[in-house]
Amino acid sequence: MHVEIQHVTKAYPSSSGHVIQALEDISLSIGENEFICLLGPSGCGKSTLLKLIAGIESSSSGSVKVEGMPVTGPSPERGFIFQEYALFPWLNVRDNISFGLDMTGLNTKTKRSIVNEYISILGLEKAAKLYPKQLSGGMRQRVAIARALCLNPRLLLLDEPFAALDAILRQKLQEEMTRIWLRENKSFILVTHDVEEAIYLADRIIVMTPGPGRIKEILPISLARPRVRTEAGFIQFRSRILRLLQADEPEAVDMPPLACTASERRMPLLHEIYSCH
Numbered sequence: 292m293h294v295e296i297q298h299v300t301k302a303y304p305s306s307s308g309h310v311i312q313a314l315e316d317i318s319l320s321i322g323e324n325e326f327i328c329l330l331g332p333s334g335c336g337k338s339t340l341l342k343l344i345a346g347i348e349s350s351s352s353g354s355v356k357v358e359g360m361p362v363t364g365p366s367p368e369r370g371f372i373f374q375e376y377a378l379f380p381w382l383n384v385r386d387n388i389s390f391g392l393d394m395t396g397l398n399t400k401t402k403r404s405i406v407n408e409y410i411s412i413l414g415l416e417k418a419a420k421l422y423p424k425q426l427s428g429g430m431r432q433r434v435a436i437a438r439a440l441c442l443n444p445r446l447l448l449l450d451e452p453f454a455a456l457d458a459i460l461r462q463k464l465q466e467e468m469t470r471i472w473l474r475e476n477k478s479f480i481l482v483t484h485d486v487e488e489a490i491y492l493a494d495r496i497i498v499m500t501p502g503p504g505r506i507k508e509i510l511p512i513s514l515a516r517p518r519v520r521t522e523a524g525f526i527q528f529r530s531r532i533l534r535l536l537q538a539d540e541p542e543a544v545d546m547p548p549l550a551c552t553a554s555e556r557r558m559p560l561l562h563e564i565y566s567c568h
């Protein structure tokens with residue numbers, strides 16, 4: 292799915308009446324079946340950029356187009372996994388995964404087979420009847436990924452999906468993510484602040500500057516998959532990106548405080564988004 296971002300800025304009003312400039316003059320073109328990682332320090336506007344593409348925030352200026360059409364709201368073609376949209380605690384794993392599908396009008400048999408397919412791809416067979424509170428963090432993320440994928444979006448947006456997981460599990464899910472992306476013929480845009488994660492996953496890494504977020508550099512990662520973290524080429528990319536990020540560090544001290552709940556309260560609920568098609 293082709294995404295075209297042109298001269299996008301985003302400013303949020305803050306509770307003290309000031310303006311928080313989250314993004315400044317972002318231009319970026321994302322191609323069919325590309326795996327893009329947005330990488331940058333906390334507060335640099337990564338989630339904001341992802342939300343603009345998802346259509347759950349709108350830009351202050353500039354344009355975000357998907358397949359040539361301006362983004363005006365969420366669409367089932369653009370699946371997303373944001374921290375704010377966690378699993379429904381009152382639904383078990385199977386029902387969480389099938390939640391969006393239930394609104395598509397597909398017949399029960401087809402829905403069941405799609406859900407079964409993703410339960411199996413994500414290794415959730417034994418957890419199908421469990422509730423979110425009975426699952427580990429890694430299992431919950433798998434459910435969120437399955438729920439997004441079973442709607443067959445052409446673009447999948449993932450906001451730090453593995454950030455809360457321990458290192459070993461994170462690597463395992465990164466491997467699974469690569470496998471799923473190779474299998475699915477979709478564009479993935481994944482936000483991370485983990486340099487290795489970005490090098491492991493991405494076709495191109497978009498390195499962002501601390502707030503206001505701008506694109507500092509776009510790095511094509513030419514390494515063959517599956518990638519090996521200890522290989523010379525991998526390590527060279529890591530050193531190069533760390534140098535890029537470290538060059539920005541003094542500015543990071545002046546970053547505005549994180550999080551303002553005012554607009555979070557305005558965010559549409561998950562079921563509203565799923566039911567919008």
Ligand SMILES: Nc1ncnc2c1ncn2[C@@H]1O[C@H](COP(=O)(O)OP(=O)(O)O)[C@@H](O)[C@H]1O
Pocket residue numbers: 303304305311312313331332333334335336337338339340502547548549550551552553554555
């Ligand atoms: N809803 C909001 N209201 C006000 N400010 C916000 C909101 N969301 C994000 N910001 C601010 O915008 C900047 C970028 O935030 P964000 O996109 O969450 O960055 P990142 O995901 O890179 O950590 C930060 O300064 C943050 O405090």
Ligand SMILES: [Mg+2]
Pocket residue numbers: 337338339450
């Ligand atoms: Mg974020």
